Amino acid sequence: MTQSFQKVRALTGMKDVLPDASATWEQLEQTVRAWLASYGYRNMRTPVLEHTRLFARGIGEVTDIVEKEMYSFVDALSDEHLTMRPEFTAGMVRAAIEHNILYDRPQRVYALGPVFRREKPQRGRYRQFHQIDVEALGLAGPDIDAELIVMLGRLWKILGLQDIRLELNSLGQAPERAAHRAALVEYLEKNLDVLDEEARRRMYSNPLRVLDTKNPAMQDMADHAPRLFDFLGAESLAHFDGVRARLDDAGIAYRLNPRLVRGLDYYNLTVFEWVTDRLGAQGTVCGGGRYDGLIELLGGKSAPAVGFAIGMERLLDLCEQAQDAAARPECQVYMVHQSEPAQRVAAQLAEQLRDAGLDVIVHAGAAGFKSQFKRADASGATAAVILGADELQAGAAAVKWLRAGDFDARAQQETVAFDRLVEELKSRV
Structure with a gap:
């Protein structure tokens, strides 16, 4: 096993x-x-x-x-x-x-x-x-x-x-810090009863850091310590x-x-x-x-x-x-397709769109339109380009302008010929 x-x-x-x-x-x-x-x-x-x-x-x-x-x-x-x-x-x-x-x-x-x-x-x-x-x-x-x-x-x-x-x-500068250090060490030695364990460990090796304490019991002592500025x-x-x-x-x-x-x-x-x-x-x-x-x-x-x-x-x-940082969209255009021939055409059109400077995702694998539209909406894309049997026969894609995930009849959709697709998306995305 x-x-x-x-x-x-x-x-x-x-x-x-x-x-x-x-x-x-x-x-x-x-x-x-x-x-x-x-x-x-x-x-x-x-x-x-x-x-x-x-x-x-x-x-x-x-x-x-x-x-x-x-x-x-x-x-x-x-x-x-x-x-x-x-x-x-x-x-x-x-x-x-x-x-x-x-x-x-x-x-x-x-x-x-x-x-x-x-x-x-x-x-x-x-x-x-x-x-x-x-x-x-x-x-x-x-x-x-x-x-x-x-x-x-x-x-x-x-x-x-x-x-x-x-x-x-x-x-x-170094000589000024040396003079201050000597005065500070002398001051700390006079206040040993106030210093915590960490401060006592540092008082000879790095006394300046003692003044940077977060210990409330040492704040008054630190406030009255010799100031480097005065040296x-x-x-x-x-x-x-x-x-x-x-x-x-x-x-x-x-x-x-x-x-x-x-x-x-x-x-x-x-x-x-x-x-x-x-x-x-x-x-x-x-x-x-x-x-x-x-x-x-x-x-x-x-x-x-x-x-x-x-x-x-x-x-x-x-x-x-x-500010509420909005997540950057995964892409600008999401390619929705039905059937293997449509997917292959979608891949070719996507390369043309990328040549024009657009970010494009082609839906991977086979899935229904509803599932693909949900994925398109989640991607943050501005437009979904739809390719099915009718679109392939007509040589034109359906372009759906996505509005906050609203895929009903109120969302704007239009038909765009393949040879105009790059120009149309480039001008509006």
Whole structure:
């Protein structure tokens, strides 16, 4: 007796995107690509797998991502330590260094695709999720920081999104952060009784992240901690003032958040997040900032850089809240037929319609007209082209203009000669 096979399901935190939902994804991707092209950004594609040391070096060995969340393994053939990318920036910078693309000019680049983090799945956060990653490599001034933020303000308008707020901070430069770090560690040592276990673990390795706590019992302590902003020197302040002035010019409202530090080690100067209350606990839609030291840290010639990443699942969630996303039709024309000769003619006519740029489905197999019309309606097609024995003899198809599934006598129907079918459908679909 054959043993029954246990049904296989998708892994926890890794979701299938079915055709109706995928159409919405494609529409968003097209919008994003057009938006990025309008600012001169070009697509760049990097591997999903990278050397683990790239992320340990670039992101920071004491970050949550490297410590707890990466999907890493030792390759059985090469004994190399490999990791499925948990974010794009380190890989984008690695590619820029390896292929020397910053040799003659700065680069405005972007990537779209999946990233992987082993964390508890929740709304808008999965173990395989997708990001829109945008990087401006080789550009140093506050003008480009502001341009990226203004770009994002434009994207929210294009997508019809509201209730997304900008939070802004500056992390200064390394010597300023070092002075602040010393003061912060001293402050945390004086407040050990307030710190939870996670904060005590981080207070020496990554004390800035202690201030990013979500623990209500630590909020007052964090609010009164030394502020990095108070340690910034003249150059860092001038850069930040330049960003703020350009945001004011563009009419972009923002809130200064001195506790905004981001979760990655490579940031300096400007950091920002766009946040919302419409996604529950996972309120960050987009985050980014400047990372001038990363290119040199990863072995390249010193060069400035700034960028951001948007979680696509969260963005789609907001888009669906903003408007009922209608499913994209499967086709524009659905070919209904009766008999094998009619099906063969339908297939030939369908190719002519596709040559003219129309999306066409020819009903597969044999079925009654009623069944085929139900399928035509479900496809979202604008027109059903009907071929039976009478139509073949007359050399003309019956074209039924579909109206919300209403196939009774009120729906408009006409007869169109085969040699006029492409012209007629092209002009009206």
